[in-house]
Amino acid sequence: MDNDSDEDLVARVAGGNEAAFRQLTRRYLPRALGFARRITGNSADAEEIAQEALLRVWTHAPRWRPVASFRTWFYRVVLNLSLNRRRRAPFLPLDEAGDVADPGLDASAALERDEADRTLAAAIAQLPERQRAAILLTYREGLSNAETAAILGASVSGVETLLVRAKRTLRAALGNKP
């Protein structure tokens, strides 16, 4: 079952197969938690969102229509739940400067890199939500621009514009930092 495609698993979930649902959950729970946490900036919200999204996979599976890939559908659900949650609650910036220093660097270089990474983390957290989502989906989740467009409900050229603007902002935030 480990090698089964997402779509095969969803087809079995639609028939009430709990084992297939557990397999999908193992595959997508860590991604959902990490993605929702990066969008909402809140671990507790991310937990509820991941649970809700996976519950929808189970309850909606009999009515799921394979017009898009399961991955696209699932990320869209997680993204929209996250955005809805963010609109209801003020955003708390991520406190995530915990990048472990590379032991191959000397101490001062590691400190400089840590500072640059903190700056970058803060800049990513402060991006407008759709720009941040585009960066997360392409860099963290490794999705194509077309898949990202489907998840965001935007055109591919719209996603390209989001990426260009986001990277300009991030470059400006980093400035001359190494």
Next chain:
Amino acid sequence: MSEQFQRLLDIYGADIGRWPAEQRAVAEQLLATDPAARALWERTRDFDARIARQLASISEHEGQMEQAAQRRVLAALAQLPAQRQRTWWGEWSSALLDWDFTPAWPRIAALASVAVLGFAIGLVELPPAESTHTIAMAEADVGSIVFDPEPLTGLRP
């Protein structure tokens, strides 16, 4: 040229192998012949790597929190509710339910379109100016019959 190349690097990333074929051929030629373009590409490659590393990084504390969150979610999903079965009448209503989870702009656009359509229909359906005048005169005539005083006695009805 460098601005356009930077834009393409931002859109497709520094991994030229993932670019669309047409742009990839141009980019490969540019990298082979233009040192400035190559320097730009190297900077972008380092920048992309830094973003990817940052997004993948997670502190030990965050890692423990996330593991605990995973265990809680798995426990919460141990007992599953009944599934919603597919029904012939639920086809279009489920599409509406799905629509609820899309971004707000299609709904706003749909509402704005309906408002514009209603406004346009309202303009088309307005009666011409003469008939408005006729109606106003008719209403005035009715009023004078009911409320005007008798011409000889001055008594009001």
